[in-house]
Amino acid sequence: MAKKRTIRTIPQLRTAMTEQEPAERVRTFGEVACGYSLEEALRETERCLFCPDEPCVRGCPVGIDIPGFIQRLGERDVKGAYDVLTDTTLLPAICGRVCPQESQCEGVCTVGQTLAPVAIGRLERFVGDAAIREGWASVPFIEPAGHKVGIVGSGPAGVACAADMAKAGCAVTVFEAFQQPGGVLRYGIPDFRLPNEVLDAEIAKLARLGVTFRCNTLVGRLFTIEQMVEEMGFDAVFIAVGAGTPDFPDIPGASLNGVISANELLTRCNLMQARDFPAHDTPVGIGKRIAVVGAGNTAMDAMRVSRRLGADVMCVYRRSRTEAPARAEELHHAEQEGIDFHWLTDPIEVLDDGHHGVRGLRCRTMELGEPDASGRRRPLPVAGSEHELECDTVVFAIGTNANPILGQTSRIKLDARGYIEVDDDLATSLDGVFAGGDIVTGAATVILAMGAGRKAARSMKRYLGLVDSDVVYQETAAEDTLFGIAADRLGYARVKVPA
Amino acid sequence: MLSSEGFEVVRREDLSEVTYLLEVRHPELARAARPGQFVIVMSHAEGERIPLTIADLDRSAGTITLVVQAVGKTTREMQRDLRAGGSLYALVGPMGHPSHVGEAKKVVIVGGGLGIAPTYPIARAFKESGAYVIGVIGSRNKDLVFWEDRFRAVCDEFTICSDDGSVGIKGLVTLGIQQALERHSDVDELVAIGPPVMMRACAELTRPRGIKTVVSLNPIMVDGTGMCGGCRVKVGTTTKFACVDGPEFDGHQVDFDDLLMRLRRFQPEEKEALERWQTQGAAVT
Numbered sequence: 143m144a145k146k147r148t149i150r151t152i153p154q155l156r157t158a159m160t161e162q163e164p165a166e167r168v169r170t171f172g173e174v175a176c177g178y179s180l181e182e183a184l185r186e187t188e189r190c191l192f193c194p195d196e197p198c199v200r201g202c203p204v205g206i207d208i209p210g211f212i213q214r215l216g217e218r219d220v221k222g223a224y225d226v227l228t229d230t231t232l233l234p235a236i237c238g239r240v241c242p243q244e245s246q247c248e249g250v251c252t253v254g255q256t257l258a259p260v261a262i263g264r265l266e267r268f269v270g271d272a273a274i275r276e277g278w279a280s281v282p283f284i285e286p287a288g289h290k291v292g293i294v295g296s297g298p299a300g301v302a303c304a305a306d307m308a309k310a311g312c313a314v315t316v317f318e319a320f321q322q323p324g325g326v327l328r329y330g331i332p333d334f335r336l337p338n339e340v341l342d343a344e345i346a347k348l349a350r351l352g353v354t355f356r357c358n359t360l361v362g363r364l365f366t367i368e369q370m371v372e373e374m375g376f377d378a379v380f381i382a383v384g385a386g387t388p389d390f391p392d393i394p395g396a397s398l399n400g401v402i403s404a405n406e407l408l409t410r411c412n413l414m415q416a417r418d419f420p421a422h423d424t425p426v427g428i429g430k431r432i433a434v435v436g437a438g439n440t441a442m443d444a445m446r447v448s449r450r451l452g453a454d455v456m457c458v459y460r461r462s463r464t465e466a467p468a469r470a471e472e473l474h475h476a477e478q479e480g481i482d483f484h485w486l487t488d489p490i491e492v493l494d495d496g497h498h499g500v501r502g503l504r505c506r507t508m509e510l511g512e513p514d515a516s517g518r519r520r521p522l523p524v525a526g527s528e529h530e531l532e533c534d535t536v537v538f539a540i541g542t543n544a545n546p547i548l549g550q551t552s553r554i555k556l557d558a559r560g561y562i563e564v565d566d567d568l569a570t571s572l573d574g575v576f577a578g579g580d581i582v583t584g585a586a587t588v589i590l591a592m593g594a595g596r597k598a599a600r601s602m603k604r605y606l607g608l609v610d611s612d613v614v615y616q617e618t619a620a621e622d623t624l625f626g627i628a629a630d631r632l633g634y635a636r637v638k639v640p641a
Numbered sequence: 642m643l644s645s646e647g648f649e650v651v652r653r654e655d656l657s658e659v660t661y662l663l664e665v666r667h668p669e670l671a672r673a674a675r676p677g678q679f680v681i682v683m684s685h686a687e688g689e690r691i692p693l694t695i696a697d698l699d700r701s702a703g704t705i706t707l708v709v710q711a712v713g714k715t716t717r718e719m720q721r722d723l724r725a726g727g728s729l730y731a732l733v734g735p736m737g738h739p740s741h742v743g744e745a746k747k748v749v750i751v752g753g754g755l756g757i758a759p760t761y762p763i764a765r766a767f768k769e770s771g772a773y774v775i776g777v778i779g780s781r782n783k784d785l786v787f788w789e790d791r792f793r794a795v796c797d798e799f800t801i802c803s804d805d806g807s808v809g810i811k812g813l814v815t816l817g818i819q820q821a822l823e824r825h826s827d828v829d830e831l832v833a834i835g836p837p838v839m840m841r842a843c844a845e846l847t848r849p850r851g852i853k854t855v856v857s858l859n860p861i862m863v864d865g866t867g868m869c870g871g872c873r874v875k876v877g878t879t880t881k882f883a884c885v886d887g888p889e890f891d892g893h894q895v896d897f898d899d900l901l902m903r904l905r906r907f908q909p910e911e912k913e914a915l916e917r918w919q920t921q922g923a924a925v926t
């Protein structure tokens with residue numbers, strides 16, 4: 143750097159990202175945000191101040207070396223930037239798209255105190271996409287450690303753990319109940335936010351590391367966790383089955399035919415491709431006027447999917463816009479796409495059309511009182527505010543619970559709400575069995591699940607007596623990498639340490 | 642493989658014009674499955690996920706048997722396309738809780754229509770547990786009856802009821818059950834699998850007599866793992882997910898009206914898919 147950057151010398155405006163026009167995009171499932179060009183990315187890197195105290199790194203749940211990757215990117219060393227990113231995150235193309243950056247790294251970025259923060263997520267995505275395009279992946283030579291590791295669930299937690307264990311020389315098998323891997327990234331998050339090709343590319347990297355995927359495998363019922371350890375020869379097991387069991391509210395009319403969970407709508411549409419009905423056999427089963435209850439990411443996805451299927455869509459949420467838990471960008475995109483928001487509105491009854499279908503949603507208006515346990519202001523009903531919203535479909539996106547099958551079929555210790563109990567190392571009550579992601583924390587985020595997968599991998603390696611440096615990485619090119627990090631940069635020894 | 646591997650169909654048998662049997666290779670599944678459980682099947686990558694009850698299994702051959710009735714587009718297409726040597730794109734299970742084959746000393750096992758298939762392994766399990774098994778199966782006519790021999794072999798008493806009297810006694814399964822209950826005052830349990838209307842009638846028959854009644858529900862499903870709630874049913878005062886809480890429930894507690902209404906959810910789409918398939922693709926083999 144020639145001259146030290148200051149808040150006054152950097153580009154004042156955040157580099158905009160090209161987006162499909164709202165009017166256009168509500169007719170397709172193509173990705174909304176088009177991504178930066180190299181020039182745009184380079185311009186945005188110029189906004190980073192390389193703060194010595196690195197607040198963004200501390201704001202990142204997994205501690206990505208953010209200034210480090212931005213610096214390499216700024217030097218047009220995209221591969222170097224990728225290496226820094228993949229030291230910590232396994233799925234930059236995915237996390238760049240779906241992380242709630244505004245409440246993590248970007249939320250604490252120094253630039254953000256004066257101007258719009260550095261667009262860290264967009265830069266991460268740029269680097270991740272470049273890696274997919276260029277086919278970069280560190281595929282090390284892995285000396286088999288002779289350990290067999292089983293992973294249950296192929297969402298971000300399972301996939302992250304699988305990669306680390308494969309890199310440590312273990313024979314890794316990932317078991318997934320659905321016919322395709324990816325967890326929520328596959329069945330929940332729609333294509334216009336996370337294209338299937340991006341997910342496929344990230345998962346293909348794991349296959350190149352030698353990870354075996356066994357889809358159509360319902361662990362617990364086809365075989366139990368106990369059997370994996372005692373009979374099937376798995377030396378360690380990681381459970382990452384997520385928390386996808388949808389809540390329905392206890393209000394009259396909740397079993398009517400037009401009432402569905404957001405998970406059902408999204409699974410039909412994304413995993414089963416119901417949007418192509420009848421070319422794909424699965425129908426979607428929504429009408430023309432949809433009320434989506436909730437304002438988290440799942441709700442936003444359900445609304446925007448419904449919009450693309452040609453429906454008029456309302457959002458019904460009992461708190462105000464400020465409390466909406468969705469990523470800021472999703473909320474913004476939903477607003478652009480013409481969703482009709484009913485804030486401070488609480489549904490109290492789904493109205494029957496006389497044929498077990500839906501004709502509307504009876505609601506009451508709320509106002510915000512004192513902060514509750516979550517720190518958000520508690521919504522309280524306004525007397526005499528009952529009113530009806532006309533709709534033919536009600537989609538509930540009001541929360542989910544632990545997936546129940548493992549709990550039903552294993553002795554593993556659960557907490558009172560059915561989530562798996564773990565200690566600080568993510569070890570469960572069963573020896574050699576670890577757990578992480580939504581099945582431990584309750585519904586959270588992709589990056590936290592991924593972080594848990596990597597943390598579990600560290601614990602599993604300790605449990606198996608594996609040390610990272612035991613692994614030999616074959617150099618296929620001068621700048622070949624270990625976990626994506628060039629050896630000379632961070633001084634990692636990549637030779638086998640004699641026992 | 643990243644996605645599905647395919648599951649080989651080793652045998653296909655046509656039980657009637659509309660009912661066919663598929664024996665599919667999946668040794669692990671054959672080992673794990675218990676009576677009362679079901680699987681979810683996709684015939685091809687663009688297909689739907691449909692639940693099918695496991696009708697039989699052969700652990701030494703490593704196969705499970707499914708009995709399918711060709712009613713909608715998917716099941717008719719499978720009837721047209723699947724032969725021995727072919728394969729299913731996806732097969733996952735066993736799902737749901739197994740039947741509870743417990744203390745009952747005398748049981749009535751009722752299978753109606755396609756329900757004949759999934760009740761067979763339950764009847765057999767009760768027989769093996771030492772119970773006195775009274776089998777009652779119902780069918781519209783003689784041509785639709787299948788597995789009579791197998792059923793007889795695991796029952797101490799056996800009655801067929803047909804709507805038109807072309808086989809067995811003329812009447813609904815409820816008539817057969819009534820006769821059985823007149824002969825035996827000490828029936829401990831009744832298990833009924835078949836159309837919801839039939840299961841409801843069975844439950845109404847046993848309710849005044851206080852006989853424990855188990856029914857197996859078949860709501861619309863997507864994942865079969867508790868993640869969509871499409872399969873929710875009302876049982877007593879609670880809502881249950883049939884795929885993970887069932888599929889068997891106390892017949893006296895099930896809200897059959899709700900189930901019947903919910904089964905109609907996709908009627909227009911099912912009709913559309915079938916009509917389209919019949920006019921466009923059905924003729925092509």
Ligand SMILES: Cc1cc2nc3c(=O)[nH]c(=O)nc-3n(C[C@H](O)[C@H](O)[C@H](O)COP(=O)(O)OP(=O)(O)OC[C@H]3O[C@@H](n4cnc5c(N)ncnc54)[C@H](O)[C@@H]3O)c2cc1C
Nearest residue numbers: 295297298299319325326361384439579580586587588591
């Ligand atoms: C619609 C939607 C949108 C979201 N948007 C965002 C977002 O924008 N940003 C963000 O950070 N987070 C988002 N989230 C949350 C995030 O996706 C989850 O926190 C994360 O995916 C959890 O990862 P996981 O690996 O723990 O579980 P999951 O991703 O849930 O994966 C679990 C997998 O295990 C499989 N499984 C379950 N039971 C079994 C079994 N018995 N045997 C075998 N396999 C089994 C499941 O089929 C599933 O594939 C969203 C969630 C949803 C539902």
Ligand code: SF4
Nearest residue numbers: 190191193198251252
């Ligand atoms: S806080 Fe912002 S400006 Fe500072 S190093 Fe991180 S991204 Fe750059």
Ligand code: FES
Nearest residue numbers: 865867869870884
């Ligand atoms: S089929 Fe989806 S929850 Fe039961």
